[in-house]
Amino acid sequence: MVGAGPVFTQQPTDLVVVAGQPVTLPCSIPGYHGMVLWLRDGMALGVNRDVSGVGYPRYDIVGDHGKGEYHLLIQRTEMQDDAFFECQAIQAAIRSRPARLTVLVPPDDPVIVGSPVVSLRAGDHLNLTCHADNAKPAASIIWIRNGLVLSGAMYSKTLLRDGRRESTVSTLYLSPNNIESGQHITCRASNKAAPNGKDATVTVDIQ
Structure with a gap:
């Protein structure tokens, strides 16, 4: 379609993970070269690759940016990661569906x-x-x-x-x-x- 703007080909989906395990939330916007922002429960995590350096050392943006890949990798999930995550393409004014990451925690030894x-x-x-x-x-x-x-x-x-x-x-x-x-x-x-x-x-x- 002529004139159509960038669209998501991959969006984050609801996931369940056990605390301590890594998880990757996908976000792909082919042809888009602007700023991408990830949000956790509505709060901005950082733009493009600048996530781990702004207070989120367990977070990283991975993938081939040239192909529009901005996947969010969370190392060693914790309780604070039990939240809704969303990927936004700022200049294109589009946002992914909110995805719920559910973090399960085993009991302490009885x-x-x-x-x-x-x-x-x-x-x-x-x-x-x-x-x-x-x-x-x-x-x-x-x-x-x-x-x-x-x-x-x-x-x-x-x-x-x-x-x-x-x-x-x-x-x-x-x-x-x-x-x-x-x-x-x-x-x-x-x-x-x-x-x-x-x-x-x-x-x-x-x-």
């Missing part, structure tokens, strides 16, 4: 209060508490004994100050006739960033 050994007197019931902190999304916790998942645990989740990560606490109650000395009980915490889970184990010692 901790069972009182581990590694919990001592009881004969006839006492057992209360175990396990917490898995700083996860996005919140960690799910299961309790395992002898390869079997134990039921009846209580759960609570707390949203952290950053408004993104959550901590999970689970409490397991076992009656005296349901525990034996020397048993190992495992708390397993998992989320989308740690699908195989992380374990903490406690040994029951009945005096």
Whole structure:
């Protein structure tokens, strides 16, 4: 079409990444030789290649500028990268669709209060508490004994100050006739960033 201006042949799309991994958001505008600006949640990151030098050392603009490629490379993604990104061609007055980058964070290693050994007197019931902190999304916790998942645990989740990560606490109650000395009980915490889970184990010692 005669007189048509530059158009995007590649635009950023919604992506999900685990914290610490690199990610590249594409932006291609063939035939365009003006200024290109990337925005994160509406805030300018820098023009053309000048991104890492203006306070974003993990960010870089990569690709062949002669072909109109201005891809945004993010090294070692962090929680602050969980945002909307947009590519703008200033002189052409065009902007890409906003793309949501979702950053997942695995839980910290779970901790069972009182581990590694919990001592009881004969006839006492057992209360175990396990917490898995700083996860996005919140960690799910299961309790395992002898390869079997134990039921009846209580759960609570707390949203952290950053408004993104959550901590999970689970409490397991076992009656005296349901525990034996020397048993190992495992708390397993998992989320989308740690699908195989992380374990903490406690040994029951009945005096």
